[in-house]
Each structure stands twice: as structure tokens, then as C-alpha cells.
Amino acid sequence: MRNFRLSSTALALLCAVSLGALGTADARPGGGSSIGSRGSHTWSAPPRTSITPGWARPMDQSATPRTPPGYGSPGYASPRPMPGFGAPAYRPSYPVRHPFMSGFAGGFLGAGLFGLLSGHGFMGGMTGGTSFFGFLLQVLIIGGLIAFVLRMFGNRGQRSPMGMPSSTGAPPFVNVGGSAPVTLTNDDYTSFQRLLLDIQAAWSAQNMRALASMATPEMTGYFNAQLSDLASRGARNIVSNVQFQRGDLSEAWREGNLTYATVAMRYSMTDVTTDAMGNVIDGSSTEPVTVTELWTFVRADGRGNWILSAIQQAG
Structure with a gap:
């Protein structure tokens, strides 16, 4: 009987230890x-x-399934879509990224057009030994301006009328459930x-x-x-x-x-x-x-x- 009591006590202690460990x-x-x-x-x-x-x-x-990051109701950590994951990366146009260079080129173009309209040539007229170098400089400037204009039109073609990134088929941000x-x-x-x-x-x-x-x-x-x-x-x-x-x-x-x-x-x-x-x-x-x-x-x-x-x- 004593041995049974000791065994019962030991079993209770063992259960307590095991439950506590869990x-x-x-x-x-x-x-x-x-x-x-x-x-x-x-x-x-x-x-x-x-x-x-x-x-x-x-x-x-x-x-309840977890909503994809960036869509549905705002979550604990719902970051906005990263480039390549549901939304295109926003890239500002060249004038926005380089305001000084675009302003300088625009002013230069305006001065050249004014020279042509006034009859003094694109660069205001170049004579003598500088005529050849002036011609080359005009060709380079015109080529650069053409590339600049084409780049601007290319960027515009990739954007919506309001200037936001074009849609790539990503689901819109909606209030799930209409609460x-x-x-x-x-x-x-x-x-x-x-x-x-x-x-x-x-x-x-x-x-x-x-x-x-x-x-x-x-x-x-x-x-x-x-x-x-x-x-x-x-x-x-x-x-x-x-x-x-x-x-x-x-x-x-x-x-x-x-x-x-x-x-x-x-x-x-x-x-x-x-x-x-x-x-x-x-x-x-x-x-x-x-x-x-x-x-x-x-x-x-x-x-x-x-x-x-x-x-x-x-x-």
C-alpha cells in the first residue's frame, strides 16, 4: 500500500512536471x-x-484569407505595391528629372529659332573660318533636340492623360465588404x-x-x-x-x-x-x-x- 502511494505521488509529480514543461x-x-x-x-x-x-x-x-499587400483594407503592414509586384515604377519625365538642362536647351532652341526667323541663321550667322565648325555645332544641336523631343513623346505615350502611370491590369484599391x-x-x-x-x-x-x-x-x-x-x-x-x-x-x-x-x-x-x-x-x-x-x-x-x-x- 505504501509503495502504491509512493507511485501515485511520483506519477502526480511527473504529470505536473511534464505539463509545466509543455x-x-x-x-x-x-x-x-x-x-x-x-x-x-x-x-x-x-x-x-x-x-x-x-x-x-x-x-x-x-x-478569413489575408488580403494581398497594398489592396483591400489597410492592414498592420500593407505596403504600397513595389515596382515589379503589381504596379509599375513611376519615372518622372525628363524635364522633371533634369529641370536645369531642359530649361537651358529650351532657351537655346528659342534663340536659334529667333535667329532663323530674323534671317541671321540658326546661330546668328557664322562666317569665315568658323563657318564649318558652326555647321557641325548646328548639326549636333539639332540632332540632340530631335532626340529630346522623341524622348518626351515616348514618355507621354506611356502615361495616362492625367500624368499618372498607365494601368497594367493590377486590381484597384477597394474597400472590401463595403463596411x-x-x-x-x-x-x-x-x-x-x-x-x-x-x-x-x-x-x-x-x-x-x-x-x-x-x-x-x-x-x-x-x-x-x-x-x-x-x-x-x-x-x-x-x-x-x-x-x-x-x-x-x-x-x-x-x-x-x-x-x-x-x-x-x-x-x-x-x-x-x-x-x-x-x-x-x-x-x-x-x-x-x-x-x-x-x-x-x-x-x-x-x-x-x-x-x-x-x-x-x-x-
């Missing part, structure tokens, strides 16, 4: 990651709020706060049916995968004493018949992970932790309640 920190709903979808704003940084003055962390997992801002009511904010508390409670109870009624299928899948991962390691995460502290709207918008709202929320909780025998392997049952996250909710206008569609980490 890492169970941030085991709350979402696992401390940025997951989910925000419609056409999924890959756009949410506007900053008073409690999230820094940028939110981009999505680590999302069912429009909306105004929320106090009832909406009350729903967000209630969902925060109810989702934490359903998570701790491992009630997937309740979670599925309060989150999108995508978020439900993430929750299920996270709980399954904990269960496969003989662990369980319990979030209790959740206290909502403060909330601040980041943005709210409508896409078709769906309305989205991203809200920055700060709350405290007791976050504990235990093994199969109830031993605490991560967190503390006496020291609460404070978390600030951005939760995005969605609903069908006129029919349905708000449900969770994304969680993003602040900063």
Missing part, C-alpha cells in the same frame, strides 16, 4: 492568442482606445459585458454546447481544440471570480446584414490550471490576474443576439 500559461479562452475573424477588418489594425493605446496584435489564426460605421446602444454594451462573463463560465465548465451558442463556429472550433489539447494532457483550466473593470469601443461597422463591434475590455480573474488529480500546475487560486483584450462581436441585424467572433491581444 506550458499552460494563458490557458484562458483564446489561450492568450489573437484568433477569429472581423469581417473585412480582420487584417486591419483596430483603432486605438484609452485602455489599448498601443496596436493590437495581428491575428495568429483566422478563417459602414454604426452607432451602438447601452443595451449592446451590456450584452458585451454579459458575454464576457458567460463565456468564461462555460469555458471553465467545459460546456461546449453553451460556448457554441455564444460564439461563431470558427471561435467554437478554436475553443474545442484548446480544451481538447488540455484534456489530452490530463489538464483542466478553470477561470473564476471574473470581474469586469472597464470597456471602451474601438470600432463598430456594418457589412451587408451583419454588424460587427470590436470592444477593448479589461477584466480580472483567477486563472488556474490543474492536473487530473486537482493539483495546481499553473496559475494561482489566490492571486488574480488582470487582462486587457479586444473582443469582436457580430450579429445579424434584426434577428439574433451578439456572439463572439474574435479575440485579439492588446499590445
